[in-house]
Amino acid sequence: MKKRVLSAIIMILIFVPLLFIGGIPFAILMTVLALGAMYELINIREKKKEFPTLIKIISYLLTIFSLVLTYNQNLFSYKMSYQLISFIILLFLLPILLKDKKEMDYDINDALYLIGSLLFINIAFNLILVVRNYSLDYLIYLLLITVITDTFALITGMYIGKNKLAPTISPNKTIEGFIGGVLMGTFVATTFYYTVIDPGISLAILILTTLFLAVVGQLGDLVFSSIKRTFNVKDFSNLIPGHGGILDRLDSLIFVILAFILVMGLI
Template sequence: MRTRIITAIVALAIFVPFVIKGGIPLTILISLLGVIAVGELLFMKKRLLVSFEALVSFVAVVVTILPNSFWRLLPAPAFLNPRTLIYLFIFLLLLTTVLSNNKLSFDDAGALSLGVLYIGFGFHFFLQARAENWMAFVFGLIIVWLTDSFAYIIGRKLGKHKLIPKISPNKTWEGSIGGTAVATIVAIIFAESTHFATHFSLFEIVLATLVLSIAGQFGDLIESALKRYFGVKDSGTLLPGHGGILDRFDSMLIVMPIIVLIGLTA
């Protein structure tokens, strides 16, 4: 527990100033985190971090993460855009299955392609939410952190009924509902006091909060399912006591895209 607390303090001391600053510094940091997260996926897949498919995946995730403003300012031909490049990277991974005589299998290429999209778009929308509406971004952070924290606390104290034991044996229905309840109450108070989403009615804010809290828990469960499939306890070891980047950002990678897509940042 001591290691976990120390790691959390150090990580927040590094991360929070970048989040507050935003812009290019945050983009660079998030791109680096995206590369590390893909590295964790490669490690779980037992692929070399210096292989061709690793290099392609690293470049692809950065291209996916980069904000839209970067591409608008880039002095390049119109065809040089994220969609074209992402397709090219996926094609290269598929081509590698042929040229490597299936040493890189279709399953490997598929996992890396999906992983790049999951990680890349998750972090892309993280940056977009931060850039478009600071309060909406904080709203998302509040929901994720409170849901996670109180699901753990309430689950430890009152949890009796397992949520999905084959995927995450420690999570309970009591913790899940309790975490969502606390996060919803606090997030609604925050939304009503800051008036950051005046284009949403109170009912829509309540509904959005519930959806985001539940989605965040699914993000956690998706990561748990991934680790179960590969037979690992944590996605990585970068953060002692916490695991890897995928372990810490699993909920964010689902919540931030939803915040942008439902129009909370508008």
């Protein structure tokens, strides 16, 4: 417990100041977190089969390049994003031709896993950076949805949780916890948005949007739990003592921010 509390304090002391500072310091933090997340996805897959060292190095370099590119442009231009995606696909598919060589045990399953992981991690952390560059208040709104929902899902489930939400995926999660977390997350985040960001917005639309994002965040948590069960691991890593890995902490936020961008594109 002491280790968990100490890690939480350190994370807050690092993240909160950089969140408010923004700019290059926050971009560096996002790059470090993206690298850690990419490492975790590679690491859990390597429990079954190792990737060639060169392929792993390329994955990390592309992660860094993607975040640097996003920071410099603020928003990905469609042209550049398609070029980068095409480059990633070609770069990880072509080495399959060398699969018969002893030093290159690499096949289509490896390539698709790495392509999917790279696109997922890079898009997610790029979007966090994009939202922060656009507006600190928007990112705080999304963080409130994530943190409050997760916290009250845990508290509600602990005290009144009786019915399992997804016993085969995450046995400790309950329906009561899910509902309690979503409702409280929606209330707090909606209040913040309405009073700080845009008091003129339709309250009904805001509540429904926030409720949707809170639900997606909880479902994202379950998706990552399912991934861990697939690879038979409790945590993605032990990079954060007492808390597991980076993806264990940011699973809900990643899905919330993906859903937020989707909603903003529809409104």
